[in-house]
Amino acid sequence: MAQTTAHRRLLGEYKALSTNPPEGITAGPVSEDDMFVWEALIQGPEGTPFEGGIFPAELKFPRDYPLAPPKMTFLGEIFHPNVYTNGVVCISILHPPGDDPNQYEHASERWSPIQSVEKILISVMSMLAEPNDESPANIEAAKMWRENRADYEQRVRDGVRRMLGL
Amino acid sequence: MADEQVSLTSLVLIVVLGGLVIRYLFFPSSAAGPEAYRGRDSAASSRAREAAVERIQQMFPQLDRRAILWELQRSGGNMAATTERILSGRMETPPVTFQPPPPPRSTTPSSTSQTAKAPLRPAEPDLITRYKLQDKINYDSGSSSSVAGQESAVPGTKTKAWSSNRDERQTAFQRRRDEMILAARRKMEAKIAAEKAAASGKE
Amino acid sequence: MNNDGFDSVADSTDWLATPLSGLSAVEAALRCQICKDFYRTPMLTSCNHTFCSLCIRRALSADGKCPLCRAGEQEMKLRSNWSMEEVVAAFTQTRSAVLDFARKPPPALPTRTDTPKRKTDDLVMDDGDEQPSSSSQQRSSKRLRSSARLSKTRGIETTAEMARQEAHVPDPEPTPVEPDDGLVACPICWRRMKAVQVDRHIDTSCPGEPQPAPTPPAQLLRSSSSKPTSLTSVFAPSSTISSNNKPQPPPDRLPALNYSMLRETQLRKELVEQGLSTSGNRGMLERRHREWVMIWNANCDSQRPRRRAELLHDLDVWERTLGSRAPTGSRAANTGAQIRDKDFDGAAWAAKHDTSFKDLIANARRTRAQAQVTTPDEGDGKESSVNETINISDDETKTVKPTVEKVSDTLGLLDTERIVGVSVGDPPTIIQLEEGKESEPVPI
Numbered sequence: 001m002a003q004t005t006a007h008r009r010l011l012g013e014y015k016a017l018s019t020n021p022p023e024g025i026t027a028g029p030v031s032e033d034d035m036f037v038w039e040a041l042i043q044g045p046e047g048t049p050f051e052g053g054i055f056p057a058e059l060k061f062p063r064d065y066p067l068a069p070p071k072m073t074f075l076g077e078i079f080h081p082n083v084y085t086n087g088v089v090c091i092s093i094l095h096p097p098g099d100d101p102n103q104y105e106h107a108s109e110r111w112s113p114i115q116s117v118e119k120i121l122i123s124v125m126s127m128l129a130e131p132n133d134e135s136p137a138n139i140e141a142a143k144m145w146r147e148n149r150a151d152y153e154q155r156v157r158d159g160v161r162r163m164l165g166l
Numbered sequence: 167m168a169d170e171q172v173s174l175t176s177l178v179l180i181v182v183l184g185g186l187v188i189r190y191l192f193f194p195s196s197a198a199g200p201e202a203y204r205g206r207d208s209a210a211s212s213r214a215r216e217a218a219v220e221r222i223q224q225m226f227p228q229l230d231r232r233a234i235l236w237e238l239q240r241s242g243g244n245m246a247a248t249t250e251r252i253l254s255g256r257m258e259t260p261p262v263t264f265q266p267p268p269p270p271r272s273t274t275p276s277s278t279s280q281t282a283k284a285p286l287r288p289a290e291p292d293l294i295t296r297y298k299l300q301d302k303i304n305y306d307s308g309s310s311s312s313v314a315g316q317e318s319a320v321p322g323t324k325t326k327a328w329s330s331n332r333d334e335r336q337t338a339f340q341r342r343r344d345e346m347i348l349a350a351r352r353k354m355e356a357k358i359a360a361e362k363a364a365a366s367g368k369e
Numbered sequence: 370m371n372n373d374g375f376d377s378v379a380d381s382t383d384w385l386a387t388p389l390s391g392l393s394a395v396e397a398a399l400r401c402q403i404c405k406d407f408y409r410t411p412m413l414t415s416c417n418h419t420f421c422s423l424c425i426r427r428a429l430s431a432d433g434k435c436p437l438c439r440a441g442e443q444e445m446k447l448r449s450n451w452s453m454e455e456v457v458a459a460f461t462q463t464r465s466a467v468l469d470f471a472r473k474p475p476p477a478l479p480t481r482t483d484t485p486k487r488k489t490d491d492l493v494m495d496d497g498d499e500q501p502s503s504s505s506q507q508r509s510s511k512r513l514r515s516s517a518r519l520s521k522t523r524g525i526e527t528t529a530e531m532a533r534q535e536a537h538v539p540d541p542e543p544t545p546v547e548p549d550d551g552l553v554a555c556p557i558c559w560r561r562m563k564a565v566q567v568d569r570h571i572d573t574s575c576p577g578e579p580q581p582a583p584t585p586p587a588q589l590l591r592s593s594s595s596k597p598t599s600l601t602s603v604f605a606p607s608s609t610i611s612s613n614n615k616p617q618p619p620p621d622r623l624p625a626l627n628y629s630m631l632r633e634t635q636l637r638k639e640l641v642e643q644g645l646s647t648s649g650n651r652g653m654l655e656r657r658h659r660e661w662v663m664i665w666n667a668n669c670d671s672q673r674p675r676r677r678a679e680l681l682h683d684l685d686v687w688e689r690t691l692g693s694r695a696p697t698g699s700r701a702a703n704t705g706a707q708i709r710d711k712d713f714d715g716a717a718w719a720a721k722h723d724t725s726f727k728d729l730i731a732n733a734r735r736t737r738a739q740a741q742v743t744t745p746d747e748g749d750g751k752e753s754s755v756n757e758t759i760n761i762s763d764d765e766t767k768t769v770k771p772t773v774e775k776v777s778d779t780l781g782l783l784d785t786e787r788i789v790g791v792s793v794g795d796p797p798t799i800i801q802l803e804e805g806k807e808s809e810p811v812p813i
Contacts, residue, residue: 004690005404005424011378012405018328018339020382026346028339032332041346052357054293054350063691066403067431076293096432112436113428114402164351165294166358173630191732220725225629228433253627259434259441 006065010035013117025121027059036061039075040121044160045129049153053160057089057124059117069094069111072120076163079155081131081142090137093123178246184221185245188214218245226252236260293347302348379464380405387471396464399457403428403436408457410671411450416440419450422667430659444625449670465563572679622669623662628655645684660687 010029017027024043029035038059044050056075062068072094074087082090092109136142144152192214215238222234222245229252237257241247251257294300329335381400384393401408403424410422418437420428426444428436435442553564562570626639636654637647645661647654664683668674 004686006690008378009405012380015328015378016380016382018335018342020385021342026339026342032336039343041343043346043350052350052354054347056293056296064427064431067427075296112432112439113424114436116405161354161358163292164347164354165292166351166354173632177630187732191735217728220728224725227629228430255443257441 004063006061006063007035009066010038010061017118022118022122024125025118027117027121030058036063036065038070038117040072040117042121042125042128045125048129049156050128050160053163055128055163057087059120066113066115068096069115070117070120072124077159079138079141079152079159080128081133081136081138081145082127083141084137088137089124089127090135091120091123091127091132093120178250181249182246185218188217188245215243218243218248221245222248222252225249229257232260232264233257236264239264294351297344297347299344299347302344383468384471387468389467389471392467392471396460399453399460407461408450408453410667411453411457412447412670413450414440414442415446416442419453422447422670423663426663426667430663444666447670449672451672454672462562465566620665620669620674623665625662626658628658644681646688656691657684657688660684660691 014028014035017025024045025040027038027040029038031037038061040057040059042055042057044053044055055078058073058075059070060073061070072089072091074083074089076087078087084090093111093115095110131142131145133142133146141152144155192210215235218238219231219234222238223229223231226234234248237248237251238245240258241251329338381393381396384390384396399407401411401419401421401424403420406421408419408421411419412422412425413419414425414435416435416438418435420436425436425442425447429442429444433441433443552562560570623643626636628636631639633651633654636651636658640647640654640658643658643661645657649657661680661684664680664687668680
């Protein structure tokens with residue numbers, strides 16, 4: 001019974017994601033020896049240049065989860081205004097309410113213990129569809145997205161195919 | 167309890183004196199009050215504000231910057247009054263419209279910006295290499311019937327996605343993961359083939 | 370760790386695959402949004418949201434806002450939500466039985482649609498030839514009745530066995546009946562439950578002493594035959610237990626401490642008084658004390674407070690996962706996500722106060738430099754303006770000197786010993802060392 005709140009909750013979320021997975025999302029711990037490191041696959045939302053792509057990401061949970069949010073990193077190349085070139089995802093739901101490096105986000109959009117892995121991944125999916133122009137993490141991508149949408153979409157599509165080994 | 171009271175009074179004293187020091191240091195000629203805080207010299211006032219925020223944050227690490235700035239603004243930049251109010255629990259939540267001035271970039275702890283500075287990782291291999299799916303690709307492209315068979319098996323696996331055995335769970339998770347990748351790849355292959363066909367048709 | 374209650378990872382999605390998928394929403398509503406477990410000692414916030422006592426206390430200590438609506442909230446304002454606790458207790462007790470029932474393939478019998486209870490009773494009556502009990506006696510034992518309902522789908526042989534057990538029920542001097550319903554008795558309070566639930570039950574809801582009341586078929590029978598309303602009391606055995614236990618006075622709450630005003634020795638004394646470990650640095654002491662206060666106060670909210678030893682066990686679990694004995698490797702990997710987490714570790718504190726202390730040194734240098742400006746040699750033509758500042762500066766230097774020391778003293782309280790040693794120990798030295806080099810005010 002030496003399970004902590006974090007451990008129990010992650011296990012519960014794992015189960016819920018396995019039995020009732022949301023469309024286009026697969027997520028679970030890399031190994032159950034360490035419930036605090038997960039990997040997730042996100043399908044590119046349809047009707048966007050990311051359509052048809054599969055994007056792997058790693059989620060690292062703090063020991064005091066769910067008080068603090070996990071950290072999410074895309075594991076492959078992904079060209080998106082809100083993803084740093086090293087793969088770190090910059091999205092308001094992953095920022096604790098006290099921490100607002102960009103001053104743009106409303107507190108209501110940020111992390112709260114009631115959020116969950118599923119909600120994070122769904123938010124990231126919608127972020128792929130609609131980049132947040134206000135707080136770019138990848139300046140080049142943001143600039144291209146704003147000024148040269150066709151090139152941006154082509155580059156994203158190429159990345160999607162490379163990712164699938166085609 | 168006696169000790170605690172002593173430290174309370176001394177703390178208040180220190181805070182008051184600290185506030186005086188800051189005021190004397192940065193606004194030697196202007197009168198006390200909100201005007202002094204807002205100051206004509208924006209650089210100096212922002213320095214003073216940052217110093218005040220920093221100090222209050224040291225005293226009350228549970229408060230966020232925005233709340234402190236709001237309290238400071240409410241009390242006209244008076245650190246002592248702000249501290250008193252926080253201690254007595256009379257804090258207010260800042261309104262949504264309140265836009266705190268951004269922290270000076272140079273003094274923010276590196277942790278907030280470390281994500282940006284993290285070194286570029288070497289290019290990741292594609293998904294097929296990463297999850298060692300080469301064999302399965304060949305198998306799938308070899309016979310389309312097996313593809314159909316696999317796809318029809320997916321709903322069946324979904325129903326027993328959760329097992330009480332952790333090894334089974336792990337395998338089930340890996341299978342779902344691999345299937346998701348392979349299905350996407352098959353779709354993409356079909357799409358590329360269709361595009362090629364369309365292109366050659368045009369020509 | 371292989372089988373540490375993975376079966377107990379019950380959640381609301383269990384219902385989705387059954388015909389009773391609507392119960393998924395019911396169960397979700399009975400679970401805390403923070404830990405996603407069933408409410409344990411639910412507390413109502415002033416914004417009318419409910420969370421487990423410990424969950425909301427932890428969340429408030431980290432953020433000070435309701436996790437659902439982000440309205441400001443204080444621990445003091447939390448109120449117990451005992452009705453919710455009773456609902457949860459009643460639901461969790463029937464949950465596994467209902468789930469088992471729902472998971473069985475629908476029986477071929479056409480009796481299912483109309484008044485299944487009545488039919489079930491009739492069925493048992495029919496099957497058990499030696500059934501001597503009246504229907505009111507059957508109704509008196511909920512557990513056996515629900516098992517009987519299940520038995521309908523299990524098959525004739527189990528039905529017959531259930532009937533045999535039913536036959537035992539009205540026995541006025543019940544020998545320890547061990548119904549073969551897959552349940553085991555809690556070793557402490559003798560309540561019967563599924564084997565996997567025992568651990569959790571002992572940890573959470575066990576009243577801590579043998580309860581003669583919970584499973585006394587005879588006593589319940591007597592009352593049930595006289596009062597028709599006793600049906601409800603049978604359905605809520607937990608509330609009867611709690612009322613038995615109520616005379617016990619609730620333990621006193623611990624006040625929250627303002628750690629920034631406490632000296633380390635005082636904090637250590639406080640921990641010793643609570644019988645807690647005093648290992649680790651100051652940050653660790655604060656966090657340990659905070660966690661203990663939360664565990665303790667959450668326990669005070671409970672209708673059935675647990676014993677101190679159990680609380681200490683909880684703290685021990687915390688110590689191993691988040692406290693001084695926490696695995697350090699993954700902690701380092703996770704710091705990125707904890708930028709503004711309240712539980713800074715020592716290094717973060719040190720780094721932070723390092724800069725602020727540099728500020729103080731710079732302040733001290735500055736005043737020193739200003740004091741030098743007041744010396745007549747440097748007057749060259751600006752006598753009047755300089756003289757104006759002299760008054761201020763003189764006052765300033767008098768007040769500033771002790772202030773700097775005092776402020777750094779308070780910082781030292783929050784800080785690691787190392788910095789205290791440098792700062793409080795010999796501030797004059799620093800200033801003197803720099804005296805020669807510093808001729809201009811140092812920009813901060």
